[in-house]
Amino acid sequence: MLVVKPQVMPPVIHPVDLVQTLRHKRLTPAIVFLTSRRACDEAIDSFEHRNVPLPAHRSRTIAQVLDHVIRLYPSVAQHPLLPTVQRYGVAAHHAGHLPSWKIAVEELMRHGCLDAVFATTTLAAGVDFPARTVVITQSSVRKARDLTELTVSEIQQLSGRGGRRGKDLVGFVVVTPSPYIDLHVITRGLTGNPEPIHSQFVISYPMVLNLLKAHTLDHIKSILEKSFAQFQLNQQATALEEKLETVEAQLAAFGPRPCADWITQWHWFNLAQTHRRPRHAICQDAPPILARLPFLTPGRVVGLPKGRGVVLRRYRSRSQHRAMLTVLNTQERIIECPVAQVTEIYDHTLNIEPARVFPWCTPKSLQRLMREVRELPQHLQGFPLPEDTGNDSVMLPEPLTDEFPCPMCPSQPACRKDYTKAWRLRQEHQQLTKTIHAIRSQLWHRFQQHVEVLQQFGYLTATCQLTADGEWARLIRINHSLLLTELIRMDAFTGIEPALLVGVLASIAHEDDRPGIFPRRSPALASVLGQVRTVAHSLASYEDPPLLRSDVAALGELWISQPSLSWGEFVRTTTMAEGDVYRLLARTLEYVSQLHNLKATHPGLADIADQAMQLMRRDVLQELP
């Protein structure tokens, strides 16, 4: 008998076969979403290899439509894909192409000239026109170098382009597998509800300056409260407040006790009792150590010879009964150290949920502590610690035990019974109150942090008025605004060549770290960039420094320093795709125009910016408004 071997299937359908199949089933025109720009370009190339051209009349129509587009956008005529599009009726479009090419593809689709457009899923620079069919070949996309699953919203945005109103009775999504596919992600995306929107509100320096220019602090507070961010935070807070109420109700159930704050009272009583046991050991401690002990409760922030830390537990060393601490330090290490080494005890405690075993608190609270320890404020109020002279005024746990009224108190049995639960509830209560407060005041707090920085740099007065510098700095409304305004203030751009200015701004604007080949930079640019880097570095704790790539700067410089260079020649000096180069220059142009807005205060700089803008806007950069 003949044994039929299982046929090895190609992992992906060949693009030409795909388009043939779609044509055959009357599913064209189609938009085919592929994983990468390269995949799109290769798909188009493969049509050249198979060489199955369109009938002549269709090629003619395509040529007519293209002629029309070229009249409006001459750069389209230079596009390397032009012959392929005419011959095979398929096109590629992705962020590597110029916006004018996108317009051409869109126009061809609108006239129904194409059978398929191969595109990447990036919506920002990708397709936003419909077709009869959308082909999905992947369930994840590359975002910032990681593969992430497509969200339901994204899948619905992609598939939503299937079916043109007025041109199609029905539309289709066709899923075809590739090694990048998880079918379930796609079916979930097609059938599910899109993800809810979460606020992405962030406070920035220009925002603070512009708000303070127009409004009083009180008014700004109410403006921030109007944000969707605060709206969503309030919902979180309300949910927590409900929880808080139940905790309060549970606490109230214990009823009134002889001591108003019986829980704290019992906490100390309890502590004092536990400390009684190693009485002989305590007696060996020197008075300064004895003085420190009552403060060194878990959660206390202390200073050690090498930085600060938070106390996780207190114990006695087995051999010498020395008072010891387990401390979580700012390097996130858990270390043991004798109490005698504590240099400072701060009037600051962090919340901690103690546990009986290492690391002496619950993993969750350890996580939180690590963060909180790192974020401790610079200046903390310390307790005055008695030096070596033993002082009577210090509270010692030992003699205190006898002063507690608890042993005689009629409610002692009830307190003893309820204490553990009440203490837990009390802790939860404090935790919730803190969290709610943090949630409600989060935006305002961040606003104030920004105000402080701007005051420190002299953009705002102590009373939150804009200084002379603040008045113009508020017109710089871009990422890295602090870097730019500081550079202007230190005259880094005074009398600078337009080409150098554009180079520097390009390197500030560019946010992509993919390597490539670029033109050489001039020594002058290298020296300015060096200066910019130093400034950016010194600002790093107030604003994330930009990449400041010198190769990208050189590209910006070249476009200005050689005004006779055509776009085609220019793009050939780098391995960056022309769409990326275009976006880089467009974004740089925006930055330059912000400097141009400083006419009133910096006429010289505005003038240079103006020259730079004139020089930048030529060729392709002039095609779109």
Added chain:
Amino acid sequence: MRTDDLKQLLHEQPVKRLHWLAKGRIHRHFRLGKARLIQALLALPPEQHHQILDDLSRLRPSTQRTATRHPSQGSRAHPRSETPRLATPSHPDQRESCVTVADLLEGIGVPPPQPFHPDAWQEEAITRLREGDVIVSVPTGSGKTYVAIEAARQAMAVDRTVIYTSPLKALSNTKLTEFVQLFGADRVGILTGERRHNPHAPLLIMTTEILRNLLYDAAGGEIDMRLDTLGLVILDESQYLADPERGVVWEETIILCPTQARLLLLSASIGNPEEIAEWIRHIRAVPCTLIQHHHRSVPLRAGYLHPSGKLTPLFTTRDIPRGQPHALHPETRRLFAEYERETLGSRGH
């Protein structure tokens, strides 16, 4: 066919079949009894009735049809796996309840030209704008541009300025061409960071960042004529609110938008439009209407194309079954499992 006849026909069907018909059409249909099922099916929009009839008429001869169709269409790559299934239709019910590829592809074509009638939701959005803000969250391709155009026309008719914002300069450009054709070149302007074209036109196109900057300047005392007479702000692609880098700009624009101007937020389907409407109601003095639906104006169907070239329906139903990600067509399930096996196997070599 009249509704009464359909009702009669439905009554004659076994409950199981009614459930099958309800799949993907009626939410939680498995909870309903026969009478309520029929009620719910009849309550569907009339165009669905035709599909229900189609589906019903296809039910009985279905085994035959698949048997005659498959050999001509079937993939040559898997003759062995196909044949036994055809010879022993062991699960007639399962097969019966699934669409075939012919059903999937039925009705492809171009609709005859029709006079333009705005959809009810489009009209509602436009009228509601007279009394307050409007948020539109509808599937892509439904016709949000029409709402933007009519709303702009309505505001311009009473000498108010209209600002239309899009997230991308490239989109601004497309809109410029479109609006110039409709309203004339002198009535449409465009503002970008470094260029102002016809800045005193009653309809201004810009990116959301530019509008935010205008609002900053206006609040800071730089009087801008355009904002005095501003009557309508259209924020297209409002789902950008969720953009990690730029979402804040949409928020600022909405917060700082002058009270006398109406807000029109146009967005693709999003998960929590009600929450956003609630927020806007909370911060603005005028009422805010949410216009939302999930209905696709052009029905969307899903297919699975195997690398061998074989096309099968992706789901057991013809239309995409909302809320049922697991309703995979058995044939697709089998083919995909095969694909995974093969690719995993070949990776091992």
